Amino acid sequence: MIFNDLLSSVGNTPVIKIKNIAPANINLYVKAEYFNPGGSVKDRLALNIVNEAEKNGDLQPNQTVIEATSGNTGIGLAMVCASKGYPCIITMPDSASMERRKLMRFLGAKVLLTPGPEGATAAYDLAKKLADKNDWFYARQFENSANADIHEQTTAIEILDDFKNIGLDYWVSGYGTGGTFSGVSRVLRKHSPKTKLIISEPENAQLINSMKMQNRNSDGSPSESHESWNPHPIQGWTPDFIPLVLQESIDNDYFDENIPVSGDDGIYWSNQLASKEGIITGISGGSTFSVAMKIANQAPDASNILCMLADTAERYLSSPLFNDIDSEMNEDEKEILSSI
Ligand SMILES: Cc1ncc(COP(=O)(O)O)c(C=O)c1O
Numbered sequence: 001m002i003f004n005d006l007l008s009s010v011g012n013t014p015v016i017k018i019k020n021i022a023p024a025n026i027n028l029y030v031k032a033e034y035f036n037p038g039g040s041v042k043d044r045l046a047l048n049i050v051n052e053a054e055k056n057g058d059l060q061p062n063q064t065v066i067e068a069t070s071g072n073t074g075i076g077l078a079m080v081c082a083s084k085g086y087p088c089i090i091t092m093p094d095s096a097s098m099e100r101r102k103l104m105r106f107l108g109a110k111v112l113l114t115p116g117p118e119g120a121t122a123a124y125d126l127a128k129k130l131a132d133k134n135d136w137f138y139a140r141q142f143e144n145s146a147n148a149d150i151h152e153q154t155t156a157i158e159i160l161d162d163f164k165n166i167g168l169d170y171w172v173s174g175y176g177t178g179g180t181f182s183g184v185s186r187v188l189r190k191h192s193p194k195t196k197l198i199i200s201e202p203e204n205a206q207l208i209n210s211m212k213m214q215n216r217n218s219d220g221s222p223s224e225s226h227e228s229w230n231p232h233p234i235q236g237w238t239p240d241f242i243p244l245v246l247q248e249s250i251d252n253d254y255f256d257e258n259i260p261v262s263g264d265d266g267i268y269w270s271n272q273l274a275s276k277e278g279i280i281t282g283i284s285g286g287s288t289f290s291v292a293m294k295i296a297n298q299a300p301d302a303s304n305i306l307c308m309l310a311d312t313a314e315r316y317l318s319s320p321l322f323n324d325i326d327s328e329m330n331e332d333e334k335e336i337l338s339s340i
Pocket residue numbers: 040041042072173174175176177178179180181235236237282284285288308310311
């Protein structure tokens with residue numbers, strides 16, 4: 001397959017059936033977004049935000065593109081900017097992995113770090129200040145309609161097409177900005193109304209669940225603000241505020257169920273996917289898969305389940321995902337050597 005432009009290789013990611021670790025009576029599939037050229041689902045929105053801004057005249061030749069991101073959007077944007085020739089600046093919490101910072105710089109972007117405990121808000125405020133001051137183009141992935149729109153136009157259509165003959169019973173995804181969830185849900189609700197839409201968020205950062213709890217106050221007022229967001233290890237998921245792009249999913253009740261997941265479960269299932277299936281996905285992919293396995297264990301026989309895998313594990317070599325993976329020879333390996 002020949003591509004005359006790197007950016008036309010974004011999207012059309014494969015859907016892969018889980019062979020070894022899924023319950024025998026269930027068809028469990030993953031949509032491997034790490035097949036995108038920048039290694040994550042975020043290549044889609046990065047490309048669309050730049051394309052739309054070029055069309056609207058919001059982005060002029062040689063104008064700097066700036067964005068706040070915990071990583072994958074930064075890599076996607078840096079890749080798009082390198083290919084199209086725009087300078088790129090990324091603001092990012094210093095809790096995001098080294099691999100992400102280095103990859104963005106490798107792609108020619110500049111990376112400005114904000115304190116991790118201050119969450120995505122600090123990176124977001126810094127990007128806004130710099131964009132206002134310098135008249136840079138601020139990509140605003142958390143609010144930009146080009147984000148969910150590209151998932152409506154591409155991700156959702158790919159899913160509909162792949163499952164048109166067999167039907168899709170459950171679709172499972174986490175959220176960062178909510179672009180994937182809102183955009184895909186728009187289409188599945190309309191064209192595949194039987195598909196149950198399952199969203200997930202970190203156990204210690206349950207923003208959607210806590211909003212529901214707040215709504216339940218008897219006098220209609222918001223309850224005492226409880227600290228529902230805590231720093232969590234599922235990089236790319238759930239910022240410390242409800243993004244506008246996700247709000248569409250909440251307002252329209254797009255999700256049938258919201259199932260929280262712990263970072264430890266995510267790490268466990270990411271390791272299982274790698275060692276038992278050969279599937280190389282990050283902490284959020286493992287987390288989404290953990291939820292898909294919970295669904296699979298309760299679903300009727302022969303159900304078709306699709307689980308989104310947002311990015312590649314190679315982005316997490318310095319993170320807790322690889323804590324149990326040795327770089328030096330372990331005892332088993334030394335024993336093999338000493339046996340000759
Ligand atoms: C690492 C990572 N990036 C991106 C996403 C999706 O993000 P968004 O909600 O912004 O489409 C997820 C969510 O599953 C994720 O885990």
